[in-house]
Amino acid sequence: METSPGGRGLVLVVEDEPAIVDLIGLYLRRDGFSVLTAAEGSAALELVRRHRPVAVVLDVGLPGLDGIEVCRRLRADDDWTPVLFVTARDDEVDRVLGLEIGADDYVVKPFSPRELMARLRTVLRRGTGPAPGxxxxxxxxxxxxxxxxxxxxxxxxxxxxxxxxxxxxxxxxxxxxxxxxxxxxxxxxxxxxxxxxxxxxxxxxxxxxxxxxxxxxxxxxxxxxxxxx
Known part of the structure; x- marks a missing residue:
């Protein structure tokens, strides 16, 4: 787990592959976000409840409590923090299941960090867009x-x-x-x-x-x- 200063809000990255954590964290910091990391699902749930991040970048294939179950438990607790799934499986069943339990979007490994950041910015804009009434x-x-x-x-x-x-x-x-x-x-x-x-x-x-x-x-x-x- 680590944090870094950033003015655009805190993003929790839940991923058990250190190289991917480092890559995502690098791009998040460049974009002005603070970064918090976890390597497994139970810790992720606790960190969301304690730190209230603006978004969660969540690997599906976590050891123990996987990403699908983490998202399911957040939504069951009425926690609607935006969730962006990262999955190694480009399978429609997996992607549809993730969306059905309340994920906001997903990227498939191997992914472009620029694509991930674009998807994340879009998800966050959905929560802060213009308000005509x-x-x-x-x-x-x-x-x-x-x-x-x-x-x-x-x-x-x-x-x-x-x-x-x-x-x-x-x-x-x-x-x-x-x-x-x-x-x-x-x-x-x-x-x-x-x-x-x-x-x-x-x-x-x-x-x-x-x-x-x-x-x-x-x-x-x-x-x-x-x-x-």
Missing amino acids: PLVLGRVRVDTVTRRVLVDDDEVALTATEFALLAHLARYPGRVFSREQLLSSVWGYAAHAGTRTVDVHVAQLRGKLGGDCPIRTVRGVGYAAEVGR
């Missing part, structure tokens, strides 16, 4: 000032990515967006990253919002938000 879609209220989503008076906990996707669609009610357009606008990268990512997050929103979810599937095209739902 509350957006109302039927019984769903998306408050972009407080970053809360309410169904009537009941708050629904969303990840930063889920919130960003819902807010983006809600800003343009009735407009149909392709999956590629959503990847570019919300995730900040091109369609080759995999449009399945969009489908998984829409499914997560529907699971959390139930019958009140305002997102409509436009077959063969993409998704749109409906005011009247």
Whole structure:
């Protein structure tokens, strides 16, 4: 475990390969972040609770408590700190599982440090973007000032990515967006990253919002938000 000074906030790097820890830490510090590190899952959970980082860069293949379980426990504790998975397995099942339990994004080893930093900056922007005011879609209220989503008076906990996707669609009610357009606008990268990512997050929103979810599937095209739902 180590820390270093930085003005953009503290990032926890959870990785058991020292060379990868050093590489990620180097780029984080260059970008102005403080760095905290852990080599296994149990320590990572304790460090998140104690230090409240702005994000967690989390290796999936940790010894003992793996990254999937770390993320699952954070979300079960209602901790929605942005999580960026690092995985050695370029397998859709693994990636989809990570997104389904609440990860915000992922990179696959071997990865470009510049790509990882770009993904991390995008995830953090989702949590601090411009706030034009509350957006109302039927019984769903998306408050972009407080970053809360309410169904009537009941708050629904969303990840930063889920919130960003819902807010983006809600800003343009009735407009149909392709999956590629959503990847570019919300995730900040091109369609080759995999449009399945969009489908998984829409499914997560529907699971959390139930019958009140305002997102409509436009077959063969993409998704749109409906005011009247």
